[in-house]
Amino acid sequence: MRQGSEKLFLDAGYPQGCFQSVLAGHEEIEQLIAHETIKAVTLTGSEKAGRGIAQTAGKNLKKTVLELGGNNACIVFEDADLDKHLNTMVKARMQNTGQSCIAAKRFIVCSEIYDEFVDRFTEAAKNLVTGNPSEKDTYIGVLAREDLAKTLKKQVNESIEKGAKLVLGNQMEGAFFEPTILTEVVPGMPAFDEETFGPVASIIKADNREHAISLTNNSNYGLGAMLFTEDIEGALDLIPKISDGAFFINDMVKSDPRLPFGGTKASGYGRELSREGILAFVNKKTVYIKN
Template identity: 75%
Template sequence: MKDYDLKNPYTGDTIATYNLDDSKSIHSKLKKALEIQTSWANMEIEDRCQLLTNVAELLIERKEEYAKLMTQEMGKPISQGVAEIEKCAWVCDFYALNAEDLLADELIDTDADESFISHDPLGCILAVMPWNYPFWQVLRFAAPTLTAGNTALLKHAKNVTGCSLAIEQLFLDAGYPEGCFQSIKSGHEEIEKLIAHEGIKAVTLTGSEKAGRSIARTAGENLKKSVLELGGNNACIIWEDADLDQYISTMATARMQNTGQSCIAAKRFIVCADIYDNFIEKFTAEIKSFKVGDPMDKDTFIGVMAREDLAEELQKQVQDSIDMGAEVILGNERNGAYFSPTILTNVTKEMPVFKEETFGPVAAITKVANREEAIQLATNSRFGLGSMLFTQDIDSAMDMISQIPDGAFFINDMVKSDPRLPFGGTKASGYGRELSREGILEFVNKKTVYIKK
């Protein structure tokens, strides 16, 4: 078993040292998950929902503790960490309240005396999760998946191992049977072997496009269902009649929350010419108003990036775009894992900051002549996670719904996840859905039952 250290990205201090699980340990955990799965699936749904309520209550009790852990491991501003834990409690409460109805048999009128669709759990589900929202990404998968009667193995990002282990303990403390939810510490080779194992019935990944292609390939070769939530370079479209006084804070937050490290962040700002100068002035002032500094300070809005190599990669994307003609009007300074809030103008569709995913506090701004050009440019992307449009002309905005090929389209608000609504993307942003009814039905067998008496 190989040791690895976790370092605080803000202080550089070593937080903890962990060992990777070897094959024997991983398969022991899988065996435990398989052994408990039948009795877990046979538990009354109201009892599983009660355990989920217990999780929600513990999350609220421990929100400061968990937020501090996230801040130490990946640099999340602590106030945003608290908000993340509160959102995790929300998704647990949502499914605790609604799972029984969402999983109920669906009656169908046919020639049979009785026919319906039964929703049965698939079995043990493997989740591969990222570091940027280390609790939320996991809970939005685990809450519906476990409540549907599945068991789960979590392979979390290495740099948030403490969060991974804390989530496993959270479920145990809430009263879940041992083996129902387990964390594994492994490399990519072990994950590929695990996907191939007959005990794993499906796999879900939130992560990069590269990781998604690898997971999907292995799952496909083994005829396993997969759900992929991958990257995005969401467009924030600002038409000439947008109410900047009301929404400029939303636009800035859409780019800079979580220090810009969000798949659904507004990454490309596409601004109609008539409002462009006013937007630049107000947007720049709003970005400058965000407090930058120690992520442990509750007033800090922008801290450090999760790792220095990520800041280096972002710096290269920005510099390559500058070399192609982009202009820096704010920021573009790096010190270790810190990257200053940055605004680039004169951005064209050929530049890395336009066509690639920029995972950090960099806003790329493009001026367009009119609404039609704005929509055309916004949809010019390999990704399809979400788009947002700011305008007072709601009727015309609603006419654009069919023209936006993404998984989400938000009018006068930032793209965000909500337990009541399905979440997922199209194109290189992946497939499948999390949250809402669609999320809890991703990992069930929709079984046709046909009865003649």
């Protein structure tokens, strides 16, 4: 627990020891979930971890909320204002060195604006400062572990072998992976189908708006999608057609304590934050009185 946090919890009225950090392995986690004291479980983690937690919790009849991986689409319609929004799109992919479940990973761009988008996105990515993450001006640092960089390298290389074009990057040193851009990405490639947890942007050409929405929903994940367009009314009509748990128009997907947050499909189930997040772990009681 972060220093000073316990006092905040006590001042808010929580009992001593209510919040604790426990470092435990898989066997200990299973024992914790099975213990009668534990009434519910929430996890932010990988799809693999989520399946394991759900299995253990289900066996013990415990409520769960799972916030898992994502393969978020950033849809760019032909009328998108790149002057206004390009920096937001770059941040949506490269924030935290690309290590974010809600980061934009697949850029699905309508053909009319595709070439311009590739050129401008590539130029912006080239200008990102790489280096020591503790230095103020650094934007791209190292990944959390070297094995994550190796996984990313494998995903990029396999996508290139299947026909993707490398426009920028794909150099790795230890846990460092430089900003990387792939174009001509299509379904069936790891860069399209899988979560790339690092600074790799996959740019996919869509024939038209309908094709862009179809490509967006062509994913095992469903955490969040973002759309950039000047046609707000048309964007609102797409709300029921996007299968993800969140849909952001002209902004990057983000979490906010006032808004429910969670995904669909392999991105998990249930909602965190907001009133819905609180009610996810509340047992509603029915009381009936007859006079």
